[in-house]
Amino acid sequence: MRRTRHSHRLTGTITIMAVLSLVLAACGGDAADDDAATDTTETTQEAEAGDEPEATEEDELDGDTDDGAAETEADASAADLKIFMAPKFTGLAYFEVAREGGEQAAEEIGFEFQYIGSDRAETTEQIATLTNAVPQAPDALVVSAIDGDAVAPALRQARENGIAVVTYDADAAVDARDLFVNQLSYELAAETMLDAALLNSPEGGLVAFISASPTAPNHTAHVRIMKELIDSDSRYSSLSYIDTVQFAGDDATRSQEIALNLIQANEDLKVIISSSAVSAPAAQQAIVNAGMSGEVYATGVALPSSVREFIQDGHSEAFMMWDPAELGYIATVAAYQLATGQITAEEGQMIDAGEAGTYEVLADGEVQYNKPLMFTAENIDDFDF
Amino acid sequence: MSRHLRRYAPELLLVALTVAAALWSSTLSPFFLNPDNLLNSAQFYVMFALMAFGLFPVVVQGEIDISLASTLAVGSVLFALLSVSDVPFLLALPLVLAATAVLGAVNGVLVAYLGLPSLAVTLGTLGAYRGLAYLLAGDAGVVGITPDYLWLGTQRFGGVPASVWLALAVAAAFAGLMGGTSFGRYSYAIGNNAEAARMAAVPVTHIRIGAYALAGAMAGLAGLVWVALYQSARGDNADGAILVVLTAVVLGGVSIKGGSGRALGVLLATLLLGTIQTGMQLANVPGTSQRLVIGALLIGSIGLPRALQLIRQRLDAPIAPSQTDGGVLVKGSTP
Numbered sequence: 001m002r003r004t005r006h007s008h009r010l011t012g013t014i015t016i017m018a019v020l021s022l023v024l025a026a027c028g029g030d031a032a033d034d035d036a037a038t039d040t041t042e043t044t045q046e047a048e049a050g051d052e053p054e055a056t057e058e059d060e061l062d063g064d065t066d067d068g069a070a071e072t073e074a075d076a077s078a079a080d081l082k083i084f085m086a087p088k089f090t091g092l093a094y095f096e097v098a099r100e101g102g103e104q105a106a107e108e109i110g111f112e113f114q115y116i117g118s119d120r121a122e123t124t125e126q127i128a129t130l131t132n133a134v135p136q137a138p139d140a141l142v143v144s145a146i147d148g149d150a151v152a153p154a155l156r157q158a159r160e161n162g163i164a165v166v167t168y169d170a171d172a173a174v175d176a177r178d179l180f181v182n183q184l185s186y187e188l189a190a191e192t193m194l195d196a197a198l199l200n201s202p203e204g205g206l207v208a209f210i211s212a213s214p215t216a217p218n219h220t221a222h223v224r225i226m227k228e229l230i231d232s233d234s235r236y237s238s239l240s241y242i243d244t245v246q247f248a249g250d251d252a253t254r255s256q257e258i259a260l261n262l263i264q265a266n267e268d269l270k271v272i273i274s275s276s277a278v279s280a281p282a283a284q285q286a287i288v289n290a291g292m293s294g295e296v297y298a299t300g301v302a303l304p305s306s307v308r309e310f311i312q313d314g315h316s317e318a319f320m321m322w323d324p325a326e327l328g329y330i331a332t333v334a335a336y337q338l339a340t341g342q343i344t345a346e347e348g349q350m351i352d353a354g355e356a357g358t359y360e361v362l363a364d365g366e367v368q369y370n371k372p373l374m375f376t377a378e379n380i381d382d383f384d385f
Numbered sequence: 386m387s388r389h390l391r392r393y394a395p396e397l398l399l400v401a402l403t404v405a406a407a408l409w410s411s412t413l414s415p416f417f418l419n420p421d422n423l424l425n426s427a428q429f430y431v432m433f434a435l436m437a438f439g440l441f442p443v444v445v446q447g448e449i450d451i452s453l454a455s456t457l458a459v460g461s462v463l464f465a466l467l468s469v470s471d472v473p474f475l476l477a478l479p480l481v482l483a484a485t486a487v488l489g490a491v492n493g494v495l496v497a498y499l500g501l502p503s504l505a506v507t508l509g510t511l512g513a514y515r516g517l518a519y520l521l522a523g524d525a526g527v528v529g530i531t532p533d534y535l536w537l538g539t540q541r542f543g544g545v546p547a548s549v550w551l552a553l554a555v556a557a558a559f560a561g562l563m564g565g566t567s568f569g570r571y572s573y574a575i576g577n578n579a580e581a582a583r584m585a586a587v588p589v590t591h592i593r594i595g596a597y598a599l600a601g602a603m604a605g606l607a608g609l610v611w612v613a614l615y616q617s618a619r620g621d622n623a624d625g626a627i628l629v630v631l632t633a634v635v636l637g638g639v640s641i642k643g644g645s646g647r648a649l650g651v652l653l654a655t656l657l658l659g660t661i662q663t664g665m666q667l668a669n670v671p672g673t674s675q676r677l678v679i680g681a682l683l684i685g686s687i688g689l690p691r692a693l694q695l696i697r698q699r700l701d702a703p704i705a706p707s708q709t710d711g712g713v714l715v716k717g718s719t720p
Binding site: 091117123125127128152153213214 | 419422425523615616620621623625662666669671672673675676
């Protein structure tokens with residue numbers, strides 16, 4: 001009897017193994033399909049090859065390793081060049097638009113482009129992504145850092161392995177990357193957001209701030225500078241502010257709750273400002289839901305597609321942003337020029353991004369894109385992202 | 386022989402799955418078998434392993450602690466602050482571990498003395514400890530950690546990173562603790578039936594608080610690993626990591642209802658999770674698909690043995706099921 005039961009168990013174990021490998025195999029297939037569906041660059045061909053006999057893909061990747069390891073120097077021809085873009089997390093419209101810019105650069109110049117990362121906005125996930133990017137020997141990494149200090153060791157390791165590192169959107173520690181393509185200087189961002197606030201509420205009034213978290217360096221800097229401008233600059237003297245900053249963690253539901261609480265707790269509140277492209281539209285939605293349209297306004301950073309209806313329906317006068325696609329394009333072009341040795345990230349060098357403009361490398365490898373866009377009823381229909 | 390096979394069936398399943406996952410990963414990506422990369426990736430999973438071992442006795446006792454990732458953040462921030470204040474590492478280590486053990490013990494007191502549900506208590510401290518970490522770290526976080534705090538991340542022994550040795554040592558310590566001490570025996574007894582254990586003069590309250598304090602200290606140690614690997618600390622360190630930790634414990638065959646599970650299983654489950662995730666990340670599998678695979682793995686590893694067991698019970702109806710093994714495969718198999 002005992003033997004029978006044991007053999008049952010053995011059969012069981014084998015069955016589990018078989019089923020699980022099927023599940024795993026199926027998911028592997030899905031993954032490749034996902035890539036194939038969304039990519040238009042060389043990656044697509046590779047992902048499709050992945051569904052065919054495996055040897056093909058492996059050979060191809062092996063070929064890439066040798067090239068990547070042996071010749072990250074200037075003589076690497078564009079066709080063999082491989083650039084990875086790692087956003088804070090995948091799936092957010094903002095980063096997807098920036099990805100399109102990167103893909104456009106890859107198509108025009110002719111190199112391999114891959115978009116990598118977890119769909120969770122967690123530092124540990126991003127560190128794992130970057131750590132595992134290094135052995136794949138890309139020629140350059142284009143990164144938006146969640147925690148610029150915690151990802152620094154992984155990025156330093158990448159640089160030690162001859163990988164050029166460019167940050168965009170959110171910077172990492174200065175010695176962990178070659179260049180930082182800053183979408184907007186903190187000062188310009190703060191001013192533009194206050195201008196947007198005044199477009200909404202020309203007579204000024206009380207302002208409240210919603211940020212992502214106390215550890216989001218750009219949000220913290222924006223709020224600090226906005227407070228300074230309201231205190232000291234005569235253009236904004238009609239505004240006053242609630243000193244306490246609320247944190248919504250780039251979460252739409254939390255942003256709505258916080259906005260609603262702010263409205264209820266402050267009768268004379270006029271404008272809610274957020275640097276988060278999630279929180280600003282969510283706060284406006286909360287205002288509309290609460291029937292407070294025209295009395296309170298939300299503004300700040302937002303994708304035009306997320307605020308088009310608010311602006312068209314007259315709930316809000318203005319939101320601001322920059323063109324994330326062009327930002328992704330410039331960052332990827334800069335990464336390409338670093339990888340091919342055309343630039344070395346020294347102060348004073350120029351990055352020629354074609355129609356997107358020419359940008360100078362400033363102190364500490366910072367490049368300022370600095371093209372704020374103000375979305376109003378007149379121009380909101382001109383933007384398709 | 387067959388008895389041993391059976392006793393360790395859940396662990397053998399994990400080993401088999403890990404081998405399968407490694408084979409799969411090596412076909413997914415030609416970079417998977419690169420030894421440097423494997424060791425780097427192993428280092429990445431050390432803090433999850435440390436928290437999983439800390440959580441293990443708590444779950445064996447039939448409780449839960451979801452505040453551990455927040456406790457890690459308090460630990461990492463404290464280590465970083467003491468480092469930049471030039472406190473010697475050998476003084477900081479006991480201080481921080483004691484502090485995080487106290488945070489754990491607070492959970493334990495609320496659960497054991499006041500009889501509050503552990504999920505609710507640790508859900509509360511998850512937020513509270515995270516807030517504490519933010520308060521301590523300030524807006525910008527802490528950088529400029531001194532080298533004496535970084536040896537876990539920089540030293541290698543026999544080519545293997547020091548942090549990986551630490552995880553193995555902790556695994557051995559927990560195997561000994563749960564398998565060979567009265568703390569371990571009492572923990573399983575409490576998990577099986579807390580009332581009966583109390584009647585049998587088991588100091589239930591103290592054992593529970595002890596388990597929570599130990600879990601807190603392990604999270605503090607994981608905080609040291611964070612600082613050593615990432616040379617910085619912030620209030621949001623390891624936010625969200627508790628999901629991986631819980632997955633490792635449950636996948637390792639520790640019954641969420643309490644009363645069973647072994648340290649070896651927890652170690653192997655962490656290894657399996659690490660193998661699969663590293664493989665998928667090396668192949669740049671999109672994040673959503675990665676989560677699908679991990680979810681399927683968890684459901685599969687728990688659900689399938691249970692389903693097979695039910696089928697077997699039907700087939701073997703006349704035979705009384707064995708009660709000798711402690712693993713998930715037979716737990717709760719009494720008709």
